[in-house]
Amino acid sequence: MAFVTIPTELLPTDGRFGSGPARVRPEQSAALAAVGTTVLGTSHRQAPVKDLVARIQAGLADLFDAPEGYRVLLSNGGSTFFWDSATFHLIRQRSAHGQAGEFGSKFTGAARRAPWLSEPHVVEAEPGSAAVPTPVDGVDLYAWAQNETSTGVKAPVRRVEAPGALTVIDATSAAGGIEIDITQTDVYYFAGQKNFSADGGIWFALASPAAVERIEELASERWAPQSLDLAQVLVNSKAHQTLNTPAISTLVLFEEQLQWILGQGGLGWATTRTRTSSDLLYRWAESAEYASPFVADPELRSPVVVTLEFDANVPAAQLTSILRGNGIVDVEPYRKLGRNQLRVATFPSVDPADVEALISSIEYVVERL
Ligand SMILES: *Cc1c(COP(=O)(O)O)cnc(C)c1O
Numbered sequence: 001m002a003f004v005t006i007p008t009e010l011l012p013t014d015g016r017f018g019s020g021p022a023r024v025r026p027e028q029s030a031a032l033a034a035v036g037t038t039v040l041g042t043s044h045r046q047a048p049v050k051d052l053v054a055r056i057q058a059g060l061a062d063l064f065d066a067p068e069g070y071r072v073l074l075s076n077g078g079s080t081f082f083w084d085s086a087t088f089h090l091i092r093q094r095s096a097h098g099q100a101g102e103f104g105s106k107f108t109g110a111a112r113r114a115p116w117l118s119e120p121h122v123v124e125a126e127p128g129s130a131a132v133p134t135p136v137d138g139v140d141l142y143a144w145a146q147n148e149t150s151t152g153v154k155a156p157v158r159r160v161e162a163p164g165a166l167t168v169i170d171a172t173s174a175a176g177g178i179e180i181d182i183t184q185t186d187v188y189y190f191a192g193q194k195n196f197s198a199d200g201g202i203w204f205a206l207a208s209p210a211a212v213e214r215i216e217e218l219a220s221e222r223w224a225p226q227s228l229d230l231a232q233v234l235v236n237s238k239a240h241q242t243l244n245t246p247a248i249s250t251l252v253l254f255e256e257q258l259q260w261i262l263g264q265g266g267l268g269w270a271t272t273r274t275r276t277s278s279d280l281l282y283r284w285a286e287s288a289e290y291a292s293p294f295v296a297d298p299e300l301r302s303p304v305v306v307t308l309e310f311d312a313n314v315p316a317a318q319l320t321s322i323l324r325g326n327g328i329v330d331v332e333p334y335r336k337l338g339r340n341q342l343r344v345a346t347f348p349s350v351d352p353a354d355v356e357a358l359i360s361s362i363e364y365v366v367e368r369l
Contacts, residue, residue, distance in 0.1 A: 004368045006326045006361045012354035018330025019149050019305050019345040020173060021193040021200060024253060028197060031256040032249055039252065044245055052251050053240040059258040060204060063267055064175075064182045069209040073230075073237040074202055076246055078191045079172045081228065082203040083107045087114040089218045089230035090168065090187065090211065091141045096121040096160075098131035098144030101151040102336055103170060107143050116222070127337060128295050128307075130155035135162040142167050147174035149194075150334035152307035152343065153300050159184045166211055175204075176261060177274045177304040177347050186211040195270070195304065197349040198253035202246055261348060270348045274303040277346035277355045281306045284359050290314045290366065294341060306344045307333065314366055316340045322365050328358065 016023035032040070039048045057072040066072070075081065087110050097108040097120055111120045121139055125131035130153050133142045142160040146169050147153070157180060159167045166186040174180070175188065176195030182188055189205035192198030207215075212234065219231030226232060227243065236242055261270050282301055285291045285308045294307035310316045320332045320342060333341035342362075346355060 002368075003325060004322050004365045006323075006328075006364050010357060010360045010364055011326065012328065012357035012361070013351070014354055015327040015329055017328065017344045017346075017350065017354075017358065019194070019343060022195070022197050022345055022347050023349050024197050025257070025260070025349050027260065028253045028256045032252050035252055040248055042248075044248065045241070049248055049251070050240040052248075052255055053246075056204075056251065056255050056258060057237070057240065059255070059262060060206065063258065063262060064180065064188070064206055065267075066182055066206055070182065071207045071212060071234070071237065073205045073207055073233050074242065074246075075233045075236070076202055076242055076244060077227070078193075078200050079170065079189060079203050080106070082189050082205065083110040085224070085228040085230050085233070086141075086168065086187075087111055087117060088222055088224035088228055089215045090166065091117055092214070092218060094118040094120065094139050095141040095143055096123065096133040096136050096139040097142075098123050098125075098133045098155065100125035100129050100131045100153060100155075101127050101145075101148040102334060103149055103172070104131065104145050107170065127151045128153065129297070130300050132156060133160060135160060135165075140165050143170065145170035145172070145174075146180065147171070147178060147302050147304060149173040149305050150337060151294065152302040152305040153295055154178060154302040154304075155300070157181070157184050159186075166208075166214060168211075173305060176257075176267070177270055178302075179267065179271045182206055186214075192250055192254045194345075195274075195347045195349075196254050196257045197347065198257060199247060199250040202242075202250055202254075257349070271303065273348050273352065274346050277350055277352045278303040278306050280352060280355045280359065281308065281344060281346070285309075294339070304345060304347055306346055308342045308344070310340045310342070312340060314340075314369065316342055318369065319362070319365055323361065326361065328361060331358075 173194040175190035186208040193200040
């Protein structure tokens with residue numbers, strides 16, 4: 001395979017386009033260095049770290065315009081641990097899941113493996129489309145992902161009209177980059193390593209009064225390991241704490257990104273920016289002879305994760321390998337999808353000018369393959 005050297009003037013200033021961990025802005029790294037001898041390496045039970053957590057909680061409530069009564073929760077373990085917690089203290093007996101890709105099916109798997117729950121109800125759609133569950137008798141929790149990171153599909157988020165049931169949204173790669181009406185959700189959960197450009201390892205959630213009530217109800221009657229106990233999370237989050245030691249550096253990176261987004265104008269600004277970046281790619285692919293958007297329905301195309309399908313005569317694996325050699329990294333497709341694709345994250349940290357440079361770089365390489 002011949003290597004192609006992309007001229008420096010065509011290259012993006014930052015070559016990181018991964019869907020998570022996503023590019024960390026230099027200002028975030030600087031913020032980390034700035035507290036390198038004060039907050040880092042100090043007790044998470046004392047004011048400097050507790051205040052940091054409190055600022056994140058207040059900032060998230062502000063960013064998402066959380067109504068009165070919604071609580072901002074956090075706990076160690078990332079979104080995957082949230083799924084396990086939910087099998088104990090959010091799903092009463094039976095959940096329903098929309099799945100059209102890798103991440104939707106993971107929460108289903110956690111619920112299916114929990115022997116105290118009934119077999120989950122599953123609504124499935126082809127990768128590249130969206131699956132949103134509709135009311136089913138006996139289901140007390142409805143779950144789907146707002147952004148399916150494996151395929152680049154953005155699903156609508158509207159409360160399922162089923163009295164007493166909770167609507168629980170996986171916003172791991174959506175929160176902070178896609179618009180949301182939080183009143184349409186009972187739990188809107190995510191982690192730091194996507195739009196917030198922090199590190200992984202901590203999950204955050206906005207929880208409605210109904211969700212808080214459900215947690216308290218189930219925790220009073222169902223045992224859970226302490227590390228997954230959501231009633232403990234309610235208590236600790238209220239005190240700006242976590243059960244055990246959190247990664248303080250993740251919190252610092254997270255807070256820097258949150259304040260940056262808020263300072264620029266909040267979620268409206270962030271979603272305009274991700275839309276601008278992703279539209280550049282979608283429009284380019286629509287006009288390119290050898291590429292097209294993987295997601296056929298423009299309404300479902302994600303503004304934060306763009307999947308581009310390439311014609312067979314342009315081997316994407318060769319393309320991504322050459323791009324990687326030029327410092328443009330993590331545009332490989334989701335491994336289990338197994339298609340001739342590129343997947344590009346356009347989270348708020350990605351400058352639209354870098355997306356234009358990425359397109360020029362792709363064109364330069366493809367012309368020489
Ligand atoms: C990345 C991702 C996850 C997994 O998050 P972890 O914090 O690594 O557990 C879950 N759901 C979606 C939609 C994701 O994009």
